[in-house]
Amino acid sequence: MxxxxxxxxxxxxxxxxxxxxxxxxxxDADGRITMxxxxxxxxxxxxxGELIGKSLxxxxxxxxxxxxxxxxxxxxxxxxxxxxxxxPNGKTFCFHSRGxxxxxxxxxxxxxxxxxxxxxxxxxxxxxxxxxxxxxxxQYKVNTAxxxxxxxxxxxxxxxxxxxxxxxxxxxENEFTELLVGLRLMLDDLRELDLAREKNEQxxxxxxxxxxxxxxxxxxxxxxxVERKTRELIGVNKHIETIIENLTNxxxxxxxxxxxxxxxxxxxxxxxxxxxxxxGKQITKGNIDSANLNSLVLVTFPELSESxxxxxQEVSGIDADVCELTISYPIERDLQISTVxxxxxxxxxxxxxxxxxxxxxxxxxxxxxxxEFISIAAHQLRTPLSAIKxxxxxxxxxxxxxxxxxxxxxxxQAFETNxxxxxxxxxxxxxxxxxxGRFGYDFKKADxxxxxxxxxxxxxPRARGKYTQLVxxxxxGEVMPFVxxxxxxxxxLQNLIDNAIKYTSGGGMIEVILxxxxxxxxxxxxxxxxxxPRHQIDRLFTKFFRxxxxxxxxxxxxxxxxxxxxxxxxxxxxxxxxHSEEGKGTSFVFTIPMDEALIPAKEEIAAxxxx
Amino acid sequence: xxxxxxxxxxxxxxxxxxxxxxxxxxxxxxxxFQVRAAADAPAAFAALEREKxxxxxxxxILPGMDGFEILTRLKADQNxxxxxxxxxxxxxxxxxxxxxxxxxxxxxxxxxxxTLDEIVQRVKEILNVE
Numbered sequence: 001m002x003x004x005x006x007x008x009x010x011x012x013x014x015x016x017x018x019x020x021x022x023x024x025x026x027x028d029a030d031g032r033i034t035m036x037x038x039x040x041x042x043x044x045x046x047x048x049g050e051l052i053g054k055s056l057x058x059x060x061x062x063x064x065x066x067x068x069x070x071x072x073x074x075x076x077x078x079x080x081x082x083x084x085x086x087x088p089n090g091k092t093f094c095f096h097s098r099g100x101x102x103x104x105x106x107x108x109x110x111x112x113x114x115x116x117x118x119x120x121x122x123x124x125x126x127x128x129x130x131x132x133x134x135x136x137x138x139q140y141k142v143n144t145a146x147x148x149x150x151x152x153x154x155x156x157x158x159x160x161x162x163x164x165x166x167x168x169x170x171x172x173e174n175e176f177t178e179l180l181v182g183l184r185l186m187l188d189d190l191r192e193l194d195l196a197r198e199k200n201e202q203x204x205x206x207x208x209x210x211x212x213x214x215x216x217x218x219x220x221x222x223x224x225x226v227e228r229k230t231r232e233l234i235g236v237n238k239h240i241e242t243i244i245e246n247l248t249n250x251x252x253x254x255x256x257x258x259x260x261x262x263x264x265x266x267x268x269x270x271x272x273x274x275x276x277x278x279x280g281k282q283i284t285k286g287n288i289d290s291a292n293l294n295s296l297v298l299v300t301f302p303e304l305s306e307s308x309x310x311x312x313q314e315v316s317g318i319d320a321d322v323c324e325l326t327i328s329y330p331i332e333r334d335l336q337i338s339t340v341x342x343x344x345x346x347x348x349x350x351x352x353x354x355x356x357x358x359x360x361x362x363x364x365x366x367x368x369x370x371x372e373f374i375s376i377a378a379h380q381l382r383t384p385l386s387a388i389k390x391x392x393x394x395x396x397x398x399x400x401x402x403x404x405x406x407x408x409x410x411x412x413q414a415f416e417t418n419x420x421x422x423x424x425x426x427x428x429x430x431x432x433x434x435x436x437g438r439f440g441y442d443f444k445k446a447d448x449x450x451x452x453x454x455x456x457x458x459x460x461p462r463a464r465g466k467y468t469q470l471v472x473x474x475x476x477g478e479v480m481p482f483v484x485x486x487x488x489x490x491x492x493l494q495n496l497i498d499n500a501i502k503y504t505s506g507g508g509m510i511e512v513i514l515x516x517x518x519x520x521x522x523x524x525x526x527x528x529x530x531x532x533p534r535h536q537i538d539r540l541f542t543k544f545f546r547x548x549x550x551x552x553x554x555x556x557x558x559x560x561x562x563x564x565x566x567x568x569x570x571x572x573x574x575x576x577x578x579h580s581e582e583g584k585g586t587s588f589v590f591t592i593p594m595d596e597a598l599i600p601a602k603e604e605i606a607a608x609x610x611x
Numbered sequence: 612x613x614x615x616x617x618x619x620x621x622x623x624x625x626x627x628x629x630x631x632x633x634x635x636x637x638x639x640x641x642x643x644f645q646v647r648a649a650a651d652a653p654a655a656f657a658a659l660e661r662e663k664x665x666x667x668x669x670x671x672i673l674p675g676m677d678g679f680e681i682l683t684r685l686k687a688d689q690n691x692x693x694x695x696x697x698x699x700x701x702x703x704x705x706x707x708x709x710x711x712x713x714x715x716x717x718x719x720x721x722x723x724x725x726t727l728d729e730i731v732q733r734v735k736e737i738l739n740v741e
Contacts, residue, residue: 374704379672382701383628386722390634393726399641422723433704440705 021129026112027056028123031076043105043130045097056126063094063102075109079124085109092135095128104135151183163191250357253342258283258300261352270359271295272330295327299337299357311336324360334364374432381425388418427560430491431543434567439488441571443599446486448521448592449479449514455490456512459497467506470497475515482521482594484572489592492568495561496525496588503550503586504529519598520574520591531582540578541566549582565590573598620738621645623664625655625681626699627673631722635668635699638727639734652676656684659691666738668730669716671700671707679710686715695737699730 014037017024023040027033033051041048044060051059057074071077078085085108087093092104107128113120154167167184169177244251250267254260259282268274273296288297288304302308305325320338327333336358342351392415394400396408403411433439456472463470493512500510504527513524532540532547539545544559569576574592593599622639626632627650636646647664649655651674658664667685671678678700685691695717700707703721711719717737720730735741 378703379701382703382721382723383631386701387628387630387634389723390631390638390727393728394634394638397728399637426724429703438704438706440709442705442709 023126023128023130025051025056025126025128026123027076027079027126028121029080031055031057031080033059034121034123040128043097043103043128044095045099045101061096063096064091065094075107075126076124079109079111079126082111084111085126103130103132105129106131106134147180154183154187158187158190161194163187163194250355250359252296252299252355252357253352254283254300254355255352258353267357270333270335270357271299271327291329295329298325298327299335299355302337332361333359334361336360370432374429378425378429382422385418385422385425389415389422392418424558424560427558427564430564431560434564439567439571441485441488443483443485443596445481445483447479447481448484448489448594449474449476451486451490452493452512452514452523455493455497459494459501463501463510466501466504466508468501468504468508468510470501470510471512473511473513475513476521479514479516479521479594483596483599484592485568488568489572492565492590493523493525495565496523496590499561499588500525500527500529500586503527516594517591519593519595521594522589522591524587524589526585526587528585531584531586532578532580533582534580537578537580541576571600573600619643619645620665620740621647621662622734623655623658623667624648625650625652625667625673625678626670627651628670635727635730638731642731642735644734650674652681652684655681659685659694663691664694666734667694667696668699668734669696671698671702671711679714682711682714682716697730697734697737 017037018039020037020039023043024037025033025040026035032053033056034053036048036051038048041051044051046059056076057071062069062074075085087107093107094102094104095107096102105128107126109124109126111122111124113122151167154165157163157165166187167180169180169184244262245264247264247266250264250270252260252263252267259280260278262279263273263275272292278293278296283293283297283300285297285301285304287293298305302323302325305327307324307326309324311322311324320340322336322338324334324336327335338356338358340354340356342354392411395403395411396415430439453472453474456470460470497510497512504510508528510525510527513526515522515524530549533549536545536547540547541562543563545562546559566576569590569592572592574590576588576590578586578588580586622644624632624635624639624646626635626648629650632648632650636648639646647658649658653675655667659667669678669681673681678698682696682698685694685696692715696715698711698716698719699722700719701722703724708719718733720733725733
């Protein structure tokens with residue numbers, strides 16, 4: 001039995017070992033592998049034949065973690081020194097298989113004695129188990145715990161609304177990656193939301209802040225504006241005061257009881273008074289006897305002046321009462337006084353008065369010189385013209401003996417030329433007087449129809465000389481005499497008739513039609529002459545205007561006739577209109593009132609004469 | 612009226628321009644007037660002193676005393692104030708006319724605007740002769 005028992009034992013042990021789920025390796029005193037079970041060869045990826053006889057420590061590299069176990073501490077070396085090999089706590093021991101698989105193992109080795117071929121052999125035995133799965137499980141647990149522990153603070157902070165951080169993703173993808181990515185996305189969304197909300201809030205705050213800043217800015221600007229305006233107003237006030245004080249025109253302001261509120265320097269010097277003397281003083285008509293107040297009283301109450309003359313009612317659009325008068329204190333002056341009522345003045349309830357005084361002494365002087373010049377020029381120009389006129393007329397009439405026909409022709413032509421010269425001088429004088437406001441109208445009751453017929457009949461010979469028919473068409477019959485200036489209106493109508501004759505060629509027809517419309521007499525001078533270019537009609541009544549279609553004609557014309565005519569008619573309170581078609585004829589129609597009340601007062605016409 | 616035609620009317624022309632004066636005189640003579648001429652105020656008054664005229668044709672602008680003053684003097688003189696005065700002048704502003712008329716002139720004619728025929732016509736009207 002002794003013989004067979006080890007055999008049986010060996011076989012039994014081998015069979016037995018093959019069923020063990022652990023790897024088992026026995027090695028001899030040299031550390032060489034003497035026996036191993038199939039599981040061991042499987043785990044180490046060697047065949048049993050390849051392992052038997054080989055040094056365990058050299059063939060199978062072992063590690064603690066990633067660190068190679070150094071020489072002297074390897075399994076066989078330890079065991080053969082009589083020590084038991086165990087894995088220290090907390091360390092992972094790994095084998096490296098031939099197939100380059102490194103795997104964690106649970107391993108234990110200790111020295112043993114066993115018999116081989118009847119001999120006691122010292123050696124060791126190594127039992128090891130692949131703990132890859134356990135290690136993985138353990139790793140999983142740790143990883144999970146780590147991951148969760150890493151997540152916990154994140155989730156806690158997120159729960160309080162803090163999204164300023166983010167989750168770290170593990171470098172390698174694992175089972176948590178998806179979850180972490182999901183969480184990250186969620187956190188991103190939350191952060192985005194939070195940022196948007198914050199931004200919104202910031203914006204809201206920003207808008208509010210902006211509003212506040214703007215409001216502040218505006219109110220500051222407003223304040224500055226008010227300050228500036230106030231300064232300006234004060235400045236303007238001072239400015240106005242300065243202007244008023246230094247006006248060349250005198251200025252006096254009264255309250256509603258004729259008390260002097262203020263007067264400027266010019267007023268002081270014009271009227272020979274001083275501010276201290278009159279400001280605050282009520283001016284009465286009784287003061288006229290006090291020599292040094294005489295001029296102020298006259299200015300205050302112009303009706304007391306003997307020389308007062310009302311001028312226009314309206315000056316530069318302001319409703320002012322304007323008059324002219326002469327004062328003698330402190331020196332003789334001609335003054336023009338414009339009186340304006342002050343509405344809602346600070347002085348007195350009813351509003352006071354403002355008087356602007358202009359010294360027109362010089363203007364009057366110039367006007368008088370101009371008038372004198374006109375007189376003298378008229379005299380100087382007309383004297384030789386009248387000498388020629390008279391001499392030629394005596395020659396014509398045969399006072400110096402009868403003339404031959406050719407001589408008479410020349411004398412007649414000379415006479416006509418001289419007549420034109422005289423009428424030009426007359427026109428120039430009339431224009432000068434019209435512009436001077438000294439045309440000198442003399443309104444008297446006279447027979448208008450008689451005047452018209454007379455003018456027509458004296459013009460008939462001249463019309464006939466041009467083979468033109470001139471007729472008077474009476475549409476009224478008797479007209480009661482009414483008030484007008486006969487000599488001026490004669491000039492006006494004569495101009496129209498002369499023009500008609502001048503600009504109507506042979507075979508033409510001129511009608512002078514007298515009619516009556518309501519309170520107006522109307523005269524129409526209608527011809528079949530050359531007409532006036534449509535675009536020039538507007539300028540027809542302006543001084544020195546001659547239509548382009550007549551300018552090149554041999555007839556002379558001063559361009560003054562219609563200007564004079566229009567002024568005369570307007571002065572009468574009448575109107576003149578013209579209708580014309582070039583090549584067909586012209587019709588001038590004027591009306592004058594037959595009611596004296598419709599004739600404008602002299603002062604009102606003055607301005608309209610300057611057209 | 613008829614006897615007026617038989618009596619020769621005496622006219623005094625006061626005019627400083629010799630040509631105008633002689634033309635007017637010639638015309639009046641041709642119309643059977645008895646004509647004297649004076650070139651200034653002293654000559655005019657001297658002529659009237661010697662013999663009264665039926666009409667004075669008076670210019671206004673004259674050397675020395677002007678026509679307005681002559682007119683004023685004539686109208687102030689008891690003996691002469693009844694003589695009608697026709698102003699013949701080349702002044703012609705309304706105020707000149709008004710002034711002359713208010714001083715007592717019978718008429719005012721602007722020389723340049725009237726022929727001698729028209730002037731004589733007017734003289735005859737004033738004197739009521741044909």
